[in-house]
Amino acid sequence: MSPRERTAPERSGQRGATARGKRRPPSQADVAALAGVSSQTVSRVANGSSNVEAETRERVLSAMRILGYQRNSAARALTLGRFHALGVVTFDLSAHGNARTLAAVSRAAQLAGYSVNVVCAEEPTGNAVQQAVRQLTDQAVDGLIVIEAQVLERPGLDVSSGVPIVVADGDPERRYPAVDTDQAAGATAATQYLLGLGHRTVWHVGGPQDSYAARRRAAAWHVALKDAGAPVPPLRSGDWTAESGYRVGRELATREDVTAVFAANDHMALGVMLALREAGRAVPEDVSVVGFDDVPESAYYAPPLSTVRQDFEEVGRQCVALLLDQIDKAGSDARAAGLITVSPQLVTRASSAPPGPAR
């Protein structure tokens, strides 16, 4: 009845692998006891396992199997000082590009033996980001990948958490190494393509202006027009959604002089096309439309959408490579805030054509 009397049987009960009640995951020590070796030897087997006699190793392995041993990663991380985990900060995972990038990052990280810790900051306020970063570093990551870097622009944002950071969207202030699609090249290609078809000029439906990617696409569009001596129509902006594209599209549809539209992403382009069609303007006969991203569905839009294909897979891969590189050569402050660019590719489909004669 006394606590002692209860304790003794419990103890012996807990020792075995068949313990009832509280189940404590088996530790190295348990394996060691069962195999009749020291925990040190178990450690050696669990790891690279150099210098362990075959017979001993076998005994240890079988003990592990019997007990269902899994090493405790927390303890491991504690001694090694490495978590083998990367953190990813993002905003809107329903945005196609972000999801794709995350998927690619996850794959690349997995190949390198790293897991990926995701935090989806609700809104791009500095506070939310700050908290997200805190949570991640406070969690256990060896490095950070920030998708959609515009948040880093927030003044007063301190992400100097000590861990290496890579930005997957181009860092306007070039404070961190970055990997990004060559937005300018993509936007330029789209604009020049439409001009090359014979359109007098090209209208642009931009993304939200706090997006660095959106700003660069708009800037390149602007430059491409100027370089070609084409008039530069006013910039209309949406928020990446098809709905916003539709809104802008209705406005554009009222102008007879609009014959070519370059939208900063496919979803907005979709909205633009619907608005044009509803206003009685055919795509591409009356108006040509080009998007950006090449979401898998865009080839099946009505009409199939000409667009600029981004290689998200490559962006994700490069991010991970760059980050792991930084992690490995930690300490050496050679953090050249470089920029790796990934080339996009123009894909032409049925939504674009030379301007019709019915000008």
Added chain:
Amino acid sequence: MSPRERTAPERSGQRGATARGKRRPPSQADVAALAGVSSQTVSRVANGSSNVEAETRERVLSAMRILGYQRNSAARALTLGRFHALGVVTFDLSAHGNARTLAAVSRAAQLAGYSVNVVCAEEPTGNAVQQAVRQLTDQAVDGLIVIEAQVLERPGLDVSSGVPIVVADGDPERRYPAVDTDQAAGATAATQYLLGLGHRTVWHVGGPQDSYAARRRAAAWHVALKDAGAPVPPLRSGDWTAESGYRVGRELATREDVTAVFAANDHMALGVMLALREAGRAVPEDVSVVGFDDVPESAYYAPPLSTVRQDFEEVGRQCVALLLDQIDKAGSDARAAGLITVSPQLVTRASSAPPGPAR
């Protein structure tokens, strides 16, 4: 020359917070030293911080700020036996539903103070999943959420890693608690809706047959037709992509008697619509089309797509809630493998209409 002699100077060198060379993140001990208290008190302040005098706490907090102290989560996890992290296993993050669910899970987890560790298994082979699960549990998670459960069906798959598991797709074998959209209700609603419009029967473009969700949608469609006394056309299946929908659509377009199609997701519906249009069959005048998911773009398809809206946000929330629940009452084997269903909602748009007179 003895170890002791070497140890001493090294020690004192590393002590200071201003140590050069190797930068070691500040520990409780460092904070304690600066604040002139014991590390125990620092621990108290860092945590719930009961029983610390206001003045002392202030001193500790300021020391933390000065040193930029962040507690080491590995050590914390080690002693507490909790990681405050959830694992998510998924397959294709470019699938809209998966990405949305993940985002919701991430949000809900964050609110509960948990981070989310994602592993994106490349292919749904048992091996890949096994490895993914291993990696996660070997990593550091208190529980697992499996999105797209069909993988769990693989025979010989052992995910009994000791951590609680919740399935976000309905578990065919009901081995684990699950949260899922009420697929049957959604498919039934879509089918009955089309029948109600006056169509003689409804054709179905199903998802891949190894998807449990796809199978249930198809089953409910079948039942709804039988219940209504409508003929049951053969089932055509795709793989969720618009491309596969297009392929099936071309086939359906050749049959004059097809006047209503229910696709198992919006992307396939998009492909179907393109194929129909290309074959000269107007939507909805000649053929009505209904999708499933309600991806944000579907309202801007041509024509805007009638569909069944899934509440991914709710699914994610419920998954996390269910999982945390299991984690908290760990040990008690009351793991009733329940099923929480989330109701979908039929959304009617322009892609569906009564059958035309030109039958």
Added chain:
DNA sequence: TCCGCCGGGCCTGGGGCCAAG
């Protein structure tokens, strides 16, 4: 005497170093 605040010692699971067989 009791209570509120604080610190010492021990424990978590594993890995590195070094000595011993």
Added chain:
DNA sequence: TCTTGGCCCCAGGCCCGGCGG
């Protein structure tokens, strides 16, 4: 020389005991 075990450390948390008002 190769294999193996003892010891200590990683960073923090909890139990308990002590000290003071």
